[in-house]
Amino acid sequence: MTKHLPPLAFALVLAALPAAAQTPEFGPLIEADTLDAARDGVDPLILDIRPGKVEGSEQTLFEAGHIPGALHAPYNLFRGPSENPGALVPEDRLTEVLRSLGVTADRPTVIVHQGSDQTDFGSAARVYWTLKSSGVAPLAILNGGMNAWQAASLPVETGPLTPTPSDITVSFSDEWLATxxxxxxxxxxxxxxxxxxxxxxxxxxxxxxxxxxxxxxxxxxxxxxxxxxxxxxxxxxxxxxxxxxxxxxxxxxxxxxxxxxxxxxxxxxxxxxxxxxxxxxxxxxxxxxxxxxxxxxxxxxxxxxxxxxxxxxxxxxxx
Missing domain, CATH: 3.40.250.10 (Rhodanese-like domain)
Structure with a gap:
């Protein structure tokens, strides 16, 4: 089973990073070089929410290349039905989704989008809001998305990954919700x-x-x-x-x-x-x-x- 550090240890590791690779704390945004430096030893959970396939191929964008250790969590897992895509995913279904991805309440979690436009960022923000409302912390969005990671010539790996399931149970907070x-x-x-x-x-x-x-x-x-x-x-x-x-x-x-x-x-x-x-x-x-x-x-x-x-x-x- 993959081991990871608790949030306090994660913050201490970030504080020890070189100045060029630091943010003041984990989240709500994280830069590509900071995330790369933090992967060794810290082991944040990285959720790659990019949907879709490589043009002219059956291979998903995730399988074609992702941040090492990232898990594929397509955006539609966090969305409602086609007639009302913004509707909340029911708690029991969201619990299944988060358990299948290995999400836990206290593991630092990074959300990765493609980074092609502002709508991509919006998808990451919606997942961030969903996870925060589900009690997951700390959280961060990769600023600039996968495009920023690749532009920095940081490592990628290919193929699917199998997560270790968690036992999280979602109790959705209404603190940031308007009905x-x-x-x-x-x-x-x-x-x-x-x-x-x-x-x-x-x-x-x-x-x-x-x-x-x-x-x-x-x-x-x-x-x-x-x-x-x-x-x-x-x-x-x-x-x-x-x-x-x-x-x-x-x-x-x-x-x-x-x-x-x-x-x-x-x-x-x-x-x-x-x-x-x-x-x-x-x-x-x-x-x-x-x-x-x-x-x-x-x-x-x-x-x-x-x-x-x-x-x-x-x-x-x-x-």
Whole structure:
């Protein structure tokens, strides 16, 4: 069985690394060279969430090349059904998934995405949020993803790996969760909260929608802050200094109750990660079902185009 160090020992090992390979602590972001230096002796659990296959091949991207010791944990393991992809995975199913991957509550865990664009980062942020809500800590996302690892000419290995199952049992925390009932209460004025749409502006304005959503539009009383604004020049590398500056400039402050949403809880996870984990705002929540779940439930929406609104009213008998 693979041995690993507890979180305190892991932090001590990181502190002993050369300055060029250090971060102040494990997570919420970890750089490629820091992770490479930490693999020997520390042995963090590395979850490679990349889906898909090599073009023109039956070989998965993971099998074609991954960080040594990483386990394949395709993103769809952490997603809901096709009609509502953002829905939470039930606790019993999530327990099975995490046990099969060898996830334990106290083992340092790194999430690896491809790093091709900001949506890739969003998938890692959604998995991070899911694991944190499941009681797993400490956690980190590989900044820049697999692309950053390969750009640094760090080692890769090929082929599948077999994890050692764990005995974790998931009890999902609602500390960072907003439900549809919570959104209804915020809209009605029964709960405090500011609704932040992470989608590009055309979605917020009702000029675009997710294929699985019944209608275009946004949550009532929401404003938008596009998830891609947190990133610098690199497509999937998030810069904490940019996060701190933008959070302050846009009025996101400690003491605010912020609820992040998008289409299916993926772009929204980036906003949640930036505001909660990097800016350090304590009461930031993710609405996982987001607009697909909300729109398909027939709830009231803002910025629905008049033709769509009229059609919806006829279908639902509200005209």
């Amino acid at each position: 549809t009932a919570d959104i209804e209460a915020i809209v009605a004025g029964g709960q405090p909260g500011e609704l932040i749409d992470a989608r590009p502006v055309e979605f917020w304005e009702g000029n675009a929608k997710h294929d699985a959503a019944a209608r275009p539009g946004t949550l009532p009383q929401s404003r938008y802050f596009t998830h891609s604004d947190w990133f610098g020049d690199a497509p999937a590398r998030i810069e904490p200094s940019i996060v701190e500056r933008l959070a302050a400039a846009n009025g996101f402050e400690q003491g605010d109750r912020l609820v992040s949403f998008c289409n299916t809880g993926q772009w929204a996870a980036t906003n949640w990660f930036a505001l909660s984990e990097l800016a350090g705002i304590e009461d930031v929540r993710l609405y996982p079902d987001s607009m697909v779940g909300w729109a398909n439930s027939g709830n009231a929406m803002d910025n629905v185009s008049r033709p769509i609104r009229n059609l919806w009213n006829r279908v639902t008998g509200k005209c």
